Amino acid sequence: MTANKEDTNVRPSLLIVEDLQVEFDTYGGTVQAVRGVNFSVDQGQTLAIVGESGCGKSVTVQSIMGLIPAPPGRIIAGSARLRGHEILGRKTVGGGEIRGAEIGMIFQDPMTSLNPTMKIGDQIAEPLKVHRGYSARNASLEAVRLLELSRIPEASKRARQYPFEFSGGMLQRAMIAMALSCKPSILIADEPTTALDVTIQAQILDLMLELQKETGMAIILITHDLGVVARMADEVAVMYAGKIVEYGSANDIFYRSAHPYTVGLKEAMPTNDPARQHELKPISGSPPDLFAPPAGCGYCSRCPYAMQICSESPPQNNGLHDHHSASCWLHHPRSGIKPDTLFFGDAL
Amino acid sequence: MGDLIEVRALTRFFDLGGNQFVHAVDKLSLTIGEREIVGLVGESGSGKSTLGKTILGLYDKTDGEVIYRGGVLPQKYRPTDFQQLATKMQMIFQDPYSSLNPRMTVGEIIGEGLRLHFNISESDVKEQVVDWLQKVGLQADHMSRYPHEFSGGQRQRIGIARALILEPEFVVCDEPISALDVSVQAQVVNLLGELKETMGLTLLFIAHDLSMVRYVSDRMAVMYLGSLAELGKANDVYFNPKHPYTEVLVGSNPEPDPEFEKGRVSTSIQGEIPSPVNVQSGCRFANRCPKVLGVCREKTPELVPMKGEDRLVACHLVS
Numbered sequence: 001m002t003a004n005k006e007d008t009n010v011r012p013s014l015l016i017v018e019d020l021q022v023e024f025d026t027y028g029g030t031v032q033a034v035r036g037v038n039f040s041v042d043q044g045q046t047l048a049i050v051g052e053s054g055c056g057k058s059v060t061v062q063s064i065m066g067l068i069p070a071p072p073g074r075i076i077a078g079s080a081r082l083r084g085h086e087i088l089g090r091k092t093v094g095g096g097e098i099r100g101a102e103i104g105m106i107f108q109d110p111m112t113s114l115n116p117t118m119k120i121g122d123q124i125a126e127p128l129k130v131h132r133g134y135s136a137r138n139a140s141l142e143a144v145r146l147l148e149l150s151r152i153p154e155a156s157k158r159a160r161q162y163p164f165e166f167s168g169g170m171l172q173r174a175m176i177a178m179a180l181s182c183k184p185s186i187l188i189a190d191e192p193t194t195a196l197d198v199t200i201q202a203q204i205l206d207l208m209l210e211l212q213k214e215t216g217m218a219i220i221l222i223t224h225d226l227g228v229v230a231r232m233a234d235e236v237a238v239m240y241a242g243k244i245v246e247y248g249s250a251n252d253i254f255y256r257s258a259h260p261y262t263v264g265l266k267e268a269m270p271t272n273d274p275a276r277q278h279e280l281k282p283i284s285g286s287p288p289d290l291f292a293p294p295a296g297c298g299y300c301s302r303c304p305y306a307m308q309i310c311s312e313s314p315p316q317n318n319g320l321h322d323h324h325s326a327s328c329w330l331h332h333p334r335s336g337i338k339p340d341t342l343f344f345g346d347a348l
Numbered sequence: 349m350g351d352l353i354e355v356r357a358l359t360r361f362f363d364l365g366g367n368q369f370v371h372a373v374d375k376l377s378l379t380i381g382e383r384e385i386v387g388l389v390g391e392s393g394s395g396k397s398t399l400g401k402t403i404l405g406l407y408d409k410t411d412g413e414v415i416y417r418g419g420v421l422p423q424k425y426r427p428t429d430f431q432q433l434a435t436k437m438q439m440i441f442q443d444p445y446s447s448l449n450p451r452m453t454v455g456e457i458i459g460e461g462l463r464l465h466f467n468i469s470e471s472d473v474k475e476q477v478v479d480w481l482q483k484v485g486l487q488a489d490h491m492s493r494y495p496h497e498f499s500g501g502q503r504q505r506i507g508i509a510r511a512l513i514l515e516p517e518f519v520v521c522d523e524p525i526s527a528l529d530v531s532v533q534a535q536v537v538n539l540l541g542e543l544k545e546t547m548g549l550t551l552l553f554i555a556h557d558l559s560m561v562r563y564v565s566d567r568m569a570v571m572y573l574g575s576l577a578e579l580g581k582a583n584d585v586y587f588n589p590k591h592p593y594t595e596v597l598v599g600s601n602p603e604p605d606p607e608f609e610k611g612r613v614s615t616s617i618q619g620e621i622p623s624p625v626n627v628q629s630g631c632r633f634a635n636r637c638p639k640v641l642g643v644c645r646e647k648t649p650e651l652v653p654m655k656g657e658d659r660l661v662a663c664h665l666v667s
Contacts, residue, residue: 052529167620197391197556199617202600224530227559227602231609250606268534270563272586272603280538280563283531286499 012084013040014218015064015186020078020088022056022063025071029291033059035242037078038317041186041235044212046219048229048250050265051239054287057222060239061188065099066091082185101131104179108191110171114163121147121159124178131182146177151207169200173207180211187212190222205231226269230254238262241288241298248324258326260303297329305330352518352550353380353403358412360395360402364625371627372398374574375412377651380518385544385551387565387582389558389597391621395574396554397442400520403552404437405429416518435465438511442523444503448495454481454506455491461514480509484539501532505539512543520552525560537564558601562586570594573624573632576651580659590654590661593633631664639665 022034034056041047049057062068064080064087079086082102085093096102107113115123124146125139134142140159147155150173163171172192179187189208193201205228212219221232229236229250236253238246238261246259257263267281285302288294297303300310310329318331330337355378362370372395380386388396401407403414405425414421416436422429441447448457458480459473478488484505495503504524511519521540525533537560543549555561561568561582568582570593578591589595596617603609619636631637634644643664651662661667 052531169620197621198558198600198602199391199596200620201602203618205602225602226530226604227609230604230606231602233606254604254606265530266604268531269604270559271605272559272562272601273605273608274587280534282534282538 014043015080015082016040017060017064017080018078020060020063020080021076022059022068023074023076025074031290032293033242033290034063035290035293037239037242037244039237039244039247041218041220043185043218044216045234046212046221046232047235047237048221048223048233049237049239050223050226050229052224052287054290055239056242057239058190061105061190061220061222063088065103065105065188067099067105097131100127100184101182102184103186103188104182104184105188105190106172106175106179106192108194110168110175110195111163113175114171116163119160119162120166120174124159124174124181127178127181142181143177146181147174149180149211150174150177152177168196169203172196172200172204176204176207176211180215180217183215184217186218186220188220188222191224192221193228194223194225201228208232226254226265238265241293242290243298243327245299245328246324246326248320249322252320252322252324256320256324258320258324258331259299259328260305260330261299264302297327350382351379352382352384352417353378353552354415355379355399355403356413356415358399358402358414359410360398360407361410368625371574371624373402374627376571376575378569378576378579380550380552382517383544383548383550384567385553385565387561387568388552388554388571389556389561389568390571391597392556393573393621393624394571395624396571397522399571400439400522400552400554404439404520405433406439431465434461434516435514436516437518437520438514438516440504440507440511440519440521440524442526444500444507444527447507448503448510450495453492453494454486454498457495457506458491458509458513461510465514476513477509480513483543484509485535501528501535504528504532504536508536508539508543512547512549515547517548518550518552520554522554523556524553526555526557533560540564558586558597559603570597573621573627575632576660576662577633578659578661578663579651580657580661584657584659590659590666591633591663592637592639592665596636596638631662641665 018038020034020037024031024033037060051057063075075088080088082093087093087098091098093102121140121143124143128134128139128142144155144159147159152158152170152173193204223229233250236248236250237244240261246262253262257266264283268283270280283302288298296311296313297315300306307329315327315329317325317327319325329335355376357375357377358373359375360373362372364370390396402409408424455477459477462468462473462476477491481488481490486505525536528536553564565582567580568585569576570578572593577593578585585594586598589598617636617638629648630645631649634640641664649662649664651660652667653660654666
């Protein structure tokens with residue numbers, strides 16, 4: 001549980017997720033999408049969850065938000081505590097609604113996440129009326145203020161327009177306005193800039209950082225783009241095959257990568273730092289079948305450092321220093337390998 | 349190294365009716381040398397894909413011409429033109445989900461070009477299809493399967509095999525890696541690199557991932573609202589951009605390096621790419637440009653060579 005910083009002498013984390021496990025029933029069998037995930041987020045901090053398609057990163061946050069359709073989905077174990085109160089499988093905490101009020105969320109594709117038949121301003125006003133009891137008039141005034149907060153020009157005119165009249169970047173701003181309407185303590189952003197151009201991505205990321213400074217909210221950012229992680233994250237969780245394989249500060253993950261998968265991801269993408277130029281090294285093979293996850297480490301069939309034990313039993317989470325940790329047998333105290341030689345950060 | 353493709357003042361408008369036109373590609377000129385990889389970057393809506401498709405004749409040219417090995421290609425392709433040119437020029441499409449016919453087997457998809465263009469026995473087709481499946485890292489028994497049985501990366505390889513089995517000289521790769529995961533992107537990029545070496549391919553590589561384009565390309569072309577802003581050696585353009593738009597693009601490109609990212613001053617610009625309908629005169633980037641001058645709104649800058657440098661820039665600040 002190195003991911004949780006309860007042992008340090010600071011106040012307890014805002015959100016603590018422990019041993020989260022989620023399954024889905026399909027015609028082909030049961031998919032074990034999330035297989036025991038632990039992390040925590042502090043106020044004012046950004047946690048990035050990184051991983052490739054199908055690694056379970058979206059399912060993890062959707063479970064916290066109560067957005068997993070059941071059936072076919074099922075949270076089979078684990079807990080998520082917001083300020084000490086369990087929220088998994090619940091709609092309210094301490095009398096307040098979780099979804100939309102305590103935790104706001106923005107999605108990858110703003111075009112399909114908004115109601116095309118409702119005016120933008122009305123959509124932003126809706127959570128205010130539902131969660132905060134605003135009158136219709138006050139809610140629409142507040143909606144305009146929120147659009148201004150998201151740096152949308154001519155906000156009062158824009159509030160009366162429909163989603164099709166907005167560009168992708170403007171829609172994502174409107175989504176952020178909506179997610180922040182009830183002043184949530186946590187903003188979950190699921191690939192918020194994947195559908196946007198780099199110039200618009202930079203605008204949206206800047207906006208999120210500014211609003212975080214103003215409101216002190218925590219951000220859980222889901223992305224597959226290591227560049228976005230580097231710009232935004234304080235802490236990083238690298239996910240693979242339904243588990244967090246490495247966890248640490250952004251500098252730990254980028255400069256002292258400890259898990260072979262993190263190293264593989266870095267070597268598979270080009271760098272523009274002349275001192276670190278390298279040939280692209282693809283990760284061979286494909287992720288394991290989560291209908292029947294492997295007995296050992298999920299990455300072992302693709303791992304260049306795999307040992308016999310890796311295919312036999314799952315690695316424990318090995319603490320490295322501070323709260324940097326990696327689930328990898330190479331870092332087991334009895335692996336006989338000196339920890340220093342295991343930091344692959346200089347491999348690039 | 350001679351020029352394989354020369355694009356001269358190529359123009360492609362789309363008629364919206366009511367005397368309104370989308371200026372998707374507007375008097376754009378570009379040469380692509382033999383065995384060269386030219387990377388094409390720009391925001392969505394800048395006309396990258398339209399340029400690629402117009403060069404290949406998939407769209408008719410509104411004006412201008414494309415010259416291939418000294419010969420002018422037709423303004424509007426007839427079926428016989430496609431028949432002749434398909435063995436020389438091919439395209440790899442962006443979306444590996446919608447660009448493969450779901451009712452054809454992989455063997456039929458990859459072998460279709462051979463059957464259409466060459467008088468070739470079915471056993472020879474099969475032999476070549478198997479050969480290509482292996483070249484792109486798939487297996488011979490994948491032939492009889494359908495596209496839905498493959499992952500995104502595998503489908504992109506099928507698209508590559510389909511385009512390259514005719515051994516074309518020139519291939520337009522329209523965002524061949526955007527739909528793929530990082531680890532698979534590297535596989536596809538390395539594969540294209542190997543095939544370029546072994547087959548002597550010339551590529552127009554369209555993408556919005558600047559780091560990847562810099563890595564892949566010999567030269568990089570930056571496109572904005574239908575015309576080129578800058579063209580030069582990929583490393584020069586990336587590390588020493590001359591056009592303010594290129595500066596903005598590079599400055600917005602997040603690097604996988606937290607200390608660099610957190611130390612850098614935000615260079616993001618306000619506003620978005622304007623509508624390409626009825627573009628007004630002057631520099632197209634003028635209303636977003638941080639360095640805009642009075643002349644920029646009046647006179648359209650030409651893409652001209654920079655003194656003493658192997659670089660073309662369309663900006664009044666430079667010329």
